[in-house]
Amino acid sequence: MHQQIPHSTFDQPYTIHTSLLFNSRTLKFDKDRSIRVNPKTGRIISVTSSPPNLGTVSHPDLDLRGDTVVPGFVDSHAHVFVHPYSETPSLYQERDESLTERILRAGNNAKAGLKAGFTTYRDLGTEGAFNADIGVRDAINRGIIPGPRLFVATEALASSGGYEIRQENKIGGTTVPRLSDVCDGVDSVKAGVRRRLGAGADVIKFYAEYRRRTLRFPQPTWPGSKAIKYPPYATGEEGNPILTPMNPPSTLFDQEEMNSIVREAKRAKCPVASHASSPEAVIMASNAGVTTIEHGSLPSEESLKTMKKNNTIYVPTLCVADVELDDKEYRKAVLEHAKQANEMGIRLATGGDTGVPAHGDNVRELELFLEAGISLEDTLRAATLGGWEACGGDWCGYRFGWVGEGWQADLVVLEGDLRKDTGALRRVDMVIKDGNVVVDGGILV
Ligand SMILES: [Zn+2]
Structure with missing residues (x-):
């Protein structure tokens, strides 16, 4: 000091x-x-x-x-209710932590992020904490607790069976928090956007795709539960390691539904973030006109060209690859992909899917940009002005990042x-x- x-x-x-x-x-x-x-x-x-x-x-x-x-700094992809899955896997955070604990943790997380220099968060979904991000945002804006300026998504939109806590025993009415606001069809997704806007969302997040067929070959998740003895083929054996062959991602919405989400959000001058990794999902979401693509981690020339054509902002969340990928070659390819995006002049924003790396360690994403070979100046732009653009630019009601x-x-x-x-x-x-x-x-x- x-x-x-x-x-x-x-x-x-x-x-x-x-x-x-x-x-x-x-x-x-x-x-x-x-x-x-x-x-x-x-x-x-x-x-x-x-x-x-x-x-x-x-x-x-x-x-x-x-x-x-x-x-x-702007963290363009954060989850203020989440702490590292290496500490507590997502299932247990979502199902077993009380809402009170999650909200108190969010307060700590917000403080840690601010202390690390992150004055703004684009917070992309509460992961089972309903609309509680609204209250956290407002408590910060009212000066009740310290934290970054939050732009929140509340609950993400997904189609039926697309993004939810998976449990094998549903007999007896066991209930778990929902992870998404479910909608199917052009009118239903429109209603979903309207519900989010009405709840107070600053940004609409939807899952363009997800690994939704996990219950074909369920993971052992409770003490004594057994793994599938003869899985179709081992993770990483074919394809790439992040998109496991056991449970590959598939698109959750068709093109008309994605178009409808974006059209409805933009009518309210609200930016849209789309979770998408495979080229198919990235291309569909980008063509629908989303503001940002989250992850986009399956390297693809086609994906990059489409994002460039549509002026889509790319948030590569390199921290996810850093944490989850054991395969060093593939990790390298993901970093190289981000560098290529930058060289093509695609607008970038830094966001670590923070929560996956701990809040307070948000700068890890900037370090990975640098490791990828993106210049310091371009990295800083992505972490500041790029973040403001990801929040919707002037639509968000503030100017920051410059x-x-x-x-x-x-x-x-x-x-x-x-x-x-x-x-x-x-x-x-x-x-x-x-x-x-x-x-x-x-x-x-
Ligand atoms: Zn995320």
């Missing part, structure tokens, strides 16, 4: 002096800029060249010279020169959200 921030800092406009500021539009690092912010509106008043021979900076202004300042007049005063201060050492991504010196300095994960008010 550079200096103690007294409470009075937040009563009046103040100036932040920087020596290295990332410009997410020009992709340049600007030298010696002074940012005037208004903590009451949460917005930037102006960005100007610093006064020549700027000496000691006194309260309430901030001296961030010597560090790298970037716009607040440091300019009228935009939200969201800043991450990274220790030292990020260009020389990308390890600085994890050395967060200070986080500013809406012009307020975040202190120990909380916000001084």
